Amino acid sequence: MTDQKPLLQLIHVQQLYTSGQRRFVAVQDVNLAIHEGEFVALLGPSGCGKSTLLRIITGLQKPSEGQVLYRGTPLQGVNPYATIVFQTFALFPWLTVKENVELALIARGVPAETRISRTLDLIDRVGLDGFETAYPRELSGGMRQKVGFARAMAVEPELLCLDEPFSALDVLSAESLRGELLELWLSGKIPTRAILMVTHNIEEAILMADRLIIMDKDPGRIVAEMPITLTHPRQRKSLEFQDLVDQVYALLAGQTQPEPIELGSAPGEPGKTRALPRITINDLAGFVEYLNEQPGHRADIYQLPEDLGIDSDHVLRLTETTELLGFATIEKGDIQLTPLGETFAEASILARKEIFATRIRRLPLVRWLLNLLRRAEENRLDWDFVLAALELEFPPDEAEQQLDILIDWGRYAEILSYDDNQGVIILEPVATPERAM
DSSP states (O other): OOOSSOSSEEEEEEEEEETTEEEEEEEEEEEEEOTTTTTTEEETTSSSSSSHHHHTTTTTOOOOEEEETTTTTHHHOTTEEEEESSSSOOOOOOOOOHHHHHHHHHTTTTOHHHHHHHHHHHHHTTTTTTTTOGGGGGHHHHHHHHHHHHHHHHTTSEEEHHHHHTTTOOOOHHHHHHHHHHHHHHOOOOOEEEEEEEESOOOHHHHHEEEEOOOOOOBBBEEEEEOOOSSSSSSSSSSHHHHHHHHHHHHHHOOOOOOHHHHBBEEEEEHHHHHHHHOOOHHHHHHHHHHSSSGGGGEGGGGGGHTOOOOOOHHHHHHHHHHHSSSSEEEETTTEEEEHHHHHHHSSSSHHHHHHHHHHHTHHHHHHHHHHHSSGGGGGEEEEHHHHHHHOOOOOOOHHHHHHHHHHHHHHHTTTETTTTTTEEEEEEGGGGGGGG
8 A cells, every 4th residue: 555646546435226116225335445556356245246346446337426536536437547357258259369359459549550569469468379360269268368358458457457357267277367467467567557356255365465355245335454465476375374364254254143133124124134145955954064074063164165165155155044044153253053053964854844944934034925925815926926025125136036045945944835837936734824923
């Protein structure tokens, strides 16, 4: 961090969306500054507004409230000094590597002689010399993303924005490309003055960035900033690196709260309706079984991605689900099974269903749906009707996802069924004795 004027500054930025009469806060009161020479990572779980902020920063989206300043001047329209590399390769399949990179310069009106020399130089810098005439279909995923980097850097952006740039690659390709990008950045072989990377991968952020901006969701907001002072190249196995990873997981996972806070409220009730985590029953059961096998039925959350072979976003959703159901508690970056979680891990198939059914009935969103079904004619409701009701609480895409989770969890618990042909949700007879509740 330097004392000079920020390259980019966000001041009380908010992004609101409307659905019918409801307003949804995607990004809430974000204040952020990025200086020249910084590699900043915007880190947080899916749905926390990271990509929304990136679109606001590059001028692809105007915030509902607040200001975006670039070198002290309010941003109007698309930011000409910034460019984005997306997680998908976004290449034109009918153009060669050279033509894909050159396209960015054509759009800027760069003369042909300058355009060609700059294109070939960038292709060489990213390690694709010899592939100038190849088409995207002839390249590996990592090579296609290198073309994306070269095209983004062709216009010599002061601010290079990366939107989950390695998430679509296999593990080895991603690792290689991270190293190559860091080499270009640290050696000054790219004209970029600062890099802003969006990621949900905690290790990736700590491996690459000088500073972490940590976000949480519901609503999307900044909850912490963390400088990373480790020298490059950084060693994942070092105690300093692992301690930082542990600190970030502790921030994102939080700690178990009293039940009224933990569960939230139901639609139509005071307070915020808590969304259900996007986790399958198989993943949940496997995770609880794994924890049950650990010493003390306890694990450090930061070690779970490596131990389970899944990404950090998936781990956080698993820990959230396990905690929400009362199968585990979370404290200081550790997760530990409760006696109920141990019972679930060791139970038979039918006993697990009964435990799960009992636990999800406590969840306000499940309770709300069951009450709707009890009041409905023949205890049946159209999928579209329930979706419309959920859209009063969540943005449309999230509402549909929540309904899918409700149906999947409810079917497993045998408290409801779903007729896909008719698009009808049905209360199971075993649940109807609770009509008087």
